[in-house]
Amino acid sequence: SILFCSILEPPHLPALPLIGSLLSLQSELQPHVLFKELQVKYGQTYSLMMGSHSVIVVNHHVHAKEVLLKKGKTFAGRPRTVTTDILTKDGKDIAFGDYSATWKFHRKIVHAALCMFGEGCASIEKTICAEAQSLCSVLSEAADVGLALDLSPELTRAVTNVICSLCFNSSYCRGDPEFENMLQYSQGIVDTVAKDSLVDIFPWLQIFPNADLRLLKHCVSMRDKLLQKKFDEHKVNYSDHVQRDLIDALLRAKRSAENNNTSEISAESVGLSDDHILMTVGDIFGAGVETTTTVLKWAITYLIHHPEVQRRIQDELDRTVGDSRSPKLTDRGSLPYLEATIRELLRIRPVAPLLIPHVALCDTSLGDFTVRKGTRVIINLWALHHDEKEWKNPERFDPGRFLNSEGTGLTIPSPSYLPFGAGLRVCLGEALAKMELFLFLSWILQRFTLTVPPGHDLPSLEGKFGVVLQPAKYKVNATIRPDWARHKCQAE
């Protein structure tokens, strides 16, 4: 018999100009929403050209898992883009660095360091709780005088200090000029790198304003100066015997690679330049701050929209923790509704709705489709998390989805749920992020009820797409809960 070698390509969008017109017809749609809508016409997996790059968009969990897990190594590449090259000195970091021996080595060291100073370490809980305390005292001062606050800078400082302690073994006070400076350049990077993906990934925005590129370069150089300063301080005080933080761990890995001449390790040490270490720390810092802060902001937004969810979390806290002490990590098991709320937040407003693009490292396939080496793959997590076949009424905020039928334990009701990605490129900070979200939210809700100031509209639930999906800015009233106020009086 004759074997036919058939090459099946995914359904292809017409040439670029049409996408441009599609977008101008529906200019309200953000990329993740547009990609979800295009399924109606082209199916769950389709391809399109962006400039000279062939791109596949995946909207269903079966193909998503084939890319991330089953063929994880084949699809572990990252594309190079104009702005991520500026941010990471041509991919010398983990998140935007292409798959290579150096990348693997870096990821391994950082993973081990995060285990040592993060998940597996009691002191990170202390650090988070100290920041929660300081955050709550700011809220308390505002509550006392009935002042409505934009919580964003306060949440950012709290989260930044946790990462500072992890990376640099240091922290910032309110109003510290170095911290204010950091707030500024970070926002500049988020605003412009966000558009970055748009340069290379979304061709209709290819006309990249030069002003943005200038701003990005300026902000990156401010960031690099700060990282360099911290790095130099660490080099001076370095000792092989004490590892205080992530920089020490990276320095130690570098030294031991340099002192070790076995061929395998010295080959790897090629990748341990100072620039690599700096860019890796920049990644952990940036990822650690922007993601967790964003989720906290979404949490507050949704809690304000859903006072009944807030009340139920508070009831759960009152029953299990009470008001004579603060929540701690060991309470996590007895606060399933709070955990379910965090899961629902990560579903309904995924931090990275399109993940970071993946790249096929060799000729391969996806389902029945042929995929050529170098093809970029966008996993539309937004489509997975809003798939009507998997989630009843996907735009409804309902933490109950993640509870079992008795409401006593947690479940994941659908395989179409990947807030941290999966496989070789899975998020490195998942455990840390979950600890922070749990502690910050439980501390806040034990003490306060959050509402919009009287006469204000509820904040918008529509996110702004970028390198992270950001909620709008708005002011919040924190009211001290009656029980907590009584408790405070007794304590005084």
Ligand code: HEM
């Ligand atoms: C990558 C989600 C917090 C460090 C990612 C990816 C997602 C994600 C979706 C991309 C996976 C892919 O491209 O396939 C989240 C969410 C967070 C969070 C939802 C908070 C709730 C953090 C934190 C850190 C971190 C706190 C650092 C301490 C990283 C790094 C990568 C990454 C380094 C790149 C991994 C790689 O490319 O190999 N994260 N993240 N993330 N995340 Fe997170």
Ligand code: PLO
């Ligand atoms: C955030 C701004 C920082 O100044 C630099 C930075 C580094 C790593 C990025 C992060 C930014 C945004 C969120 C990213 C993270 C790596 C993984 C994470 C993209 C740009 C996610 C959610 O995928």
